[in-house]
Ligand SMILES: NC(=O)C1=CN([C@@H]2O[C@H](COP(=O)(O)OP(=O)(O)OC[C@H]3O[C@@H](n4cnc5c(N)ncnc54)[C@H](OP(=O)(O)O)[C@@H]3O)[C@@H](O)[C@H]2O)C=CC1
């Protein structure tokens with residue numbers, strides 16, 4: 001499949017790197033990014049064709065990933081209006097709705113909304129997908145196969161649920177990295193050097209996530225197994241409960257979802 005990325009920033013790089021590491025042919029992937037330095041970096045890092053403006057070769061693809069920021073999208077895709085025929089267009093932009101993308105693309109509706117996340121770079125991503133009802137099974141399969149190459153895939157029934165995927169797993173790696181930062185800071189405050197504190201923090205996250213993934217039991221049961229009566233974990237969890245950590249995280253996810261909707265409302269008005 002020939003894949004073109006419009007916007008070669010953080011998420012596009014994670015997807016391109018993940019695809020190439022998993023055997024995709026670099027000569028079948030290309031990108032457009034505004035800055036010549038960004039194009040040079042993409043070409044050097046991944047061996048893909050990267051140019052600063054949309055040209056015929058870029059549009060001549062099977063799957064076109066829209067990977068610019070939501071605020072950049074309307075202007076970025078304007079040159080594509082009237083130039084598309086048959087390509088599956090996959091937008092990974094937070095908030096932006098298919099109706100608005102279709103309008104900006106001159107009525108083109110072979111569109112899928114996708115919300116990936118950056119662990120795609122190491123083949124450990126998870127993506128939510130929603131296809132315009134006009135997209136056929138072949139189009140859905142194409143979108144799914146690309147995202148499955150770099151992680152797992154969840155289809156959602158209704159487009160607004162993509163904002164919920166964004167809030168949980170699209171932004172989610174940042175919450176997890178934040179938790180790692182806090183674990184590391186806790187270790188540092190107890191006297192460990194940076195490298196040791198980071199090792200303890202990362203390996204704890206990694207091991208716990210792998211155990212949760214491998215286990216038939218819910219995370220709550222696994223948590224209880226760590227929590228000895230009258231022990232250290234109980235003291236830590238009581239402190240977290242007193243600080244409202246769990247509720248704060250649930251509220252944070254709601255804030256992310258609300259921001260996605262707000263972006264869709266505000267940018268879709270134009
Ligand atoms: N980062 C993440 O974890 C995730 C991001 N997303 C979505 O992915 C999209 C990209 O995010 P992210 O990679 O973080 O953002 P970046 O800013 O890193 O990437 C966007 C890139 O697009 C370039 N660009 C801007 N305008 C144009 C244009 N007209 N034509 C071509 N390229 C252009 C930007 O250049 P310049 O820097 O010069 O403006 C930048 O290099 C967003 O819509 C976001 O919602 C989705 C899931 C996760």
Ligand SMILES: O=C(O)[C@@H]1CCC=N1
Nearest residue numbers: 093094166170171172
């Ligand atoms: O922060 C953002 O808006 C993007 C979408 C999900 C992750 N990063």
